[in-house]
Amino acid sequence: MEIIGPKLPHGTNGIFRCSKDLTGRKTALFPVMAIILLLAIATKSTPVKAHPLDEFSQKTRLYFHRDGVDVKLELAPGILVATLLLEMLDPNTDGQITADEELAFAGALSRELVARVDGQDVALHIVAADADPYEDIITGIGTVYIHYGVSTKTERNAMREHTFFYENRFYDRLTLYTLHLHDDAAQGVQIVASERDELTQALVEVDYVIGEPVMETAGADEKSKEILALSQDVAGSTIPVVDNLIELFRAGLFSPETALVLLGLAAVAGAFHAFTPGHGKTLVAAYLIANQGTPWHAIVLGLLVTVTHSASIYLLGGLVLSATQFFLPGKVIPIMELVAGVLVMILGMWMLITRLYGGVTDHAHILPNLAILNQNSVNVLVDGNAAEAVDLLIIAAEEPPVLDVLQQVGARDINICSLGCETHDLLPSIKPERLNLATVRYALKTGAADGLVVGQGKRQKLVNNLARKTGNEPAFNTPKVLDEATALLVEAVRRFPQRGKVHIPKTELSWRSLASMGLVGGMVPCPDALAVLLIALSVGQLFLGLTVVFFFSIGLSLTLIAVGILIVSSRRVLSRSPLLDRLSSIAPYAASIFITSIGFAMVARIMRSIL
């Protein structure tokens, strides 16, 4: 008899990592599956079981016979937990698993198993222990096979009933258990009842009877084989055919056409894969909201995340293969995740602080427009509250005295620029007047502001002080009549040749800031992509592995870019409605806080799993 059932997986959602939740599991494995399935179609199919990347698969088969119970355990670690297993399997970290180490491990493991016969604890003695090569286990495709024996032999009569209890506690929080029961009808051993933990499959209690051996009949044999085959089918259905991929890599079976299809599929897989939780999608979106990026920013950020992500996979893959003992994926990835979490936290808090205290303007899109300030023109800045002076200035800019002095200093023309308006005052801030001065400050900092017109009042005083502080004092007045405007412009033109160093930034959402986000967003490698690379590397198909990962990353970035552009353009749509515009002006603050909390969640998750 054979009864199997899957255990409900547990785990948490990663921010950058693949989904680990019940529904997400399938999608998280999609790219690997998709690539492998394609290969499986292209080649002969030999189904082999595989398992999720961050869990152990522990399959126990219990064989009941007249003298006892055979416990056959197949223990296969996912790529991220392989480390944990190797610490026990290869304590001297020499990259070799010797027979002694296998036996020692089997002994250690037996202490995590409970076996009871008729209510009495019984010992599990090791019959055999065998592990796949170190390289297979580290890349998440190896298995450890252990065969234990339990004796039920007594001197009493042959007709007996037994109750057998079995429980596996080895990494029970990280394991996907399966349990298979086999009786031996030919020898008169029959299971009459069994009760198991249906949810976890980690423990089972079996009642079985030992009767007279029956004559071997063809029918019974057939039936038992049939059940066995069925059980294997179901057990092997988690994900298929890693071995296919390996065989294919080994054989070098790729024609240029299949390689192209493979790469295209890898890109598509990457694009879909990015929709699973994690992969920095949320972060990219929040960052673009917080900084009010442009579509161009969205594209660059998406590409940066992808490049970092590919690089981090290459790097980690290289490290794992060159010095396996020191760089176990299961150890390195959580550390990278922790570092990334801390960095995200810092980034989010920094964004919030600079925003609240006025170091950064709320309208990042203002600064791309700093490009309006012209190196060769006399730039005159007009604050929103001095709008009534504008027409005077426009007229004055073409008055003869101004044109004369323009020619003298060799400036091209007068460039009158708006500094913006009250829209900025809608934004919440701890020090509003300082925040609103951000627009003026950025302009002054360019060193290319020759004239400044600000309405009367407190603001004028503040701007005046600011100008003095930046050491960049433009001609300053609020003209009421044309003569005043003309005089101001003449003074501004005279200042033009005395400019200090001029630096007009092209964009405010600085590339440095964007790059730091891109780095943090992509630094934690996706285990799925890593697994593909490691498999390719382990069979010597380095170039193909690198290319597949690269295309996978391209697909990923396309999704990130699409999300980014969607966010950026929705902001523009929102700005058409005054209410939504106002809401969206608060969004940067919310998004900064959100980014901080993402970082916090990442750190908290890692800390929890460590503790």
Added chain:
Amino acid sequence: MTKIAVSGKGGVGKTTFSALLAYTLTENGQQVYAIDADPSPTLAETLGFPAELVEQIHPVIEMTELIAERTGSKPGEYGSYFKLNPRVSDIPRRFSVTHRNIHLLEMGATKGAAKGCACPENAMLKALTTHLLLREKETVILDMVAGTEHLGRGTARAVDAMVIVVERGSRSIKTAHSIIEMAKELGISNLWIVGNKIRNEKDEAFIADKLRSSKIAGWLPFSDRVIDAERNGQSAYDADPDLVARGRRIANVISVG
């Protein structure tokens, strides 16, 4: 050449008067720029422009790309830096439609106060108005809203005459008073009142009494022909010779004719 601003409460006949004045000024061979600065523009129809010409008219404020290019701003974003003196000298010729020596240009509705005044669209209109009033060589008639919002301290100086159209009702008089006040503040000295839709001497006396301290440029009669012309898509200038004669007189009085 002459720059004339026409203002007054909505419905008093600003646009009718502007159209009449425009045709009157073309009589001695002038080219006239008729600028419709009303948020709901009707000057083209009032001038009796053919339908296919009317269709070609696009308000300047809706030329998003042009505005973005000239002011260095980005479409749809507020509060950013932008140029306040964009190049506009080519706009009157490029975007006006011409009929019988009248070049019509529509400004379009300025952006609301909710967004603040300093948006690129408004800056563009301001620069354009400044150009039209100060640099344009031809005659310009600016058909404005009830107020002086298109004018600033600098541009007001360039206005040769401002005509405030009123009718025989207290509300239009009240509006006229506030326009007069704003105009004086801006420094417009040549201010004139034109009484429209006048039925009898009593209407004239009422207006003259209420606007005692202002100069009256003349009276335009209440005319069924004007109403019929409006219905037929014809200009009042072509429909009512009496009105035209009075319009000429007014042009002379405000010494722009």
